[in-house]
Amino acid sequence: MKPVWFTFLNGSDIEQLELTDSEILDAVEEGLRAQGQGETVIEPRVHLVPDAAFDGHFNVLRGYVAPLSLAGVKIVGDFVGNYKAGLPSEMALLNLFDPRTGMPVAVVDATALTEMRTGALTALGARHLARPDARVLGHIGARATSYWNVRLLDRLFDLTEIRVHSRRPESREAFAGRLERDLGKPVVVTQDWQSCVEGADIVVEASRLERPEPLLKTEWIAPGALVVPYGTNSAVELSLTDIMDKIVVDDWGQAHAGPFGALRAHVDSGRLSKTNLHGELGDIVVGRKPGRESPAETNLFWHRGLSLSDIALGAAMLRKAEERGLGQKLRFS
Numbered sequence: 001m002k003p004v005w006f007t008f009l010n011g012s013d014i015e016q017l018e019l020t021d022s023e024i025l026d027a028v029e030e031g032l033r034a035q036g037q038g039e040t041v042i043e044p045r046v047h048l049v050p051d052a053a054f055d056g057h058f059n060v061l062r063g064y065v066a067p068l069s070l071a072g073v074k075i076v077g078d079f080v081g082n083y084k085a086g087l088p089s090e091m092a093l094l095n096l097f098d099p100r101t102g103m104p105v106a107v108v109d110a111t112a113l114t115e116m117r118t119g120a121l122t123a124l125g126a127r128h129l130a131r132p133d134a135r136v137l138g139h140i141g142a143r144a145t146s147y148w149n150v151r152l153l154d155r156l157f158d159l160t161e162i163r164v165h166s167r168r169p170e171s172r173e174a175f176a177g178r179l180e181r182d183l184g185k186p187v188v189v190t191q192d193w194q195s196c197v198e199g200a201d202i203v204v205e206a207s208r209l210e211r212p213e214p215l216l217k218t219e220w221i222a223p224g225a226l227v228v229p230y231g232t233n234s235a236v237e238l239s240l241t242d243i244m245d246k247i248v249v250d251d252w253g254q255a256h257a258g259p260f261g262a263l264r265a266h267v268d269s270g271r272l273s274k275t276n277l278h279g280e281l282g283d284i285v286v287g288r289k290p291g292r293e294s295p296a297e298t299n300l301f302w303h304r305g306l307s308l309s310d311i312a313l314g315a316a317m318l319r320k321a322e323e324r325g326l327g328q329k330l331r332f333s
Contacts, residue, residue, distance in 0.1 A: 004332040006104040028120035031312030036282030039066040044254035063307030071099040072311040117309040119148020125301035128291030130226035134201035135160040141206030142166035142175035165196040205229040229262035246278040250303040
């Protein structure tokens, strides 16, 4: 049997790639375009809870992107209390395969990749569903993906007011400091949810709740706003979907499957179904469905996280790593 080799990209390799905002957005949009054109396979994510005492679980995402000739499986550990041990709350490994033979192509430290692709999906959703003149962002949560939410939204909208809030004062202060350094503009740290999101043009809810709790009140959402909730446990009221003109998801197949998600209760109660869903973001990217059609629309974009985004950004990382001579070639057989 001939030797089989695969590429390993570790965290240091990913840092040295120095991916630009445009490269991240373009890669994730490529995955959405393939999805909208029907050139992908997405299996709804599954979860593994090793032990309720461990305060965390694993997400397993699986998919295939035909234009990239890649299949992929990503495993993400989501352990909320890891900060107490000086560890990131989310870590990930992406495995990429040749879909024709099943042979491994790459193993990628996907921790930063997950953060980047999540922020890119938030920003791309806003590109199509927020008002073009949106300038005020209210962001709940200071988790690792939050940085890329704000950074890439600012890239697309050149925000004039950025408000942030999170449960722990030290985390929100550190988050704001990092944003101010990297974006070169002031960031407002709020002491509560209401002052963070009330009247904002774009509201992102990326909280880390231990259990569902309706902390984001529907009455705070301004007409014409875009709301992007994607917490593992819901932080929104059931009435949130009642005020929306358009509700868009990244993938309906996984949106209505599994025990987690910001609109889990809305699906279970019948408030959100295939009938009143406007569509998937991929449909809008390829022009099959319209995005925002008027300044008066109040819209919602719920993303659970796409395996396709992981695969597409992983492919872009592999290409750039090859150009820069990064990564290790490891023999599989």
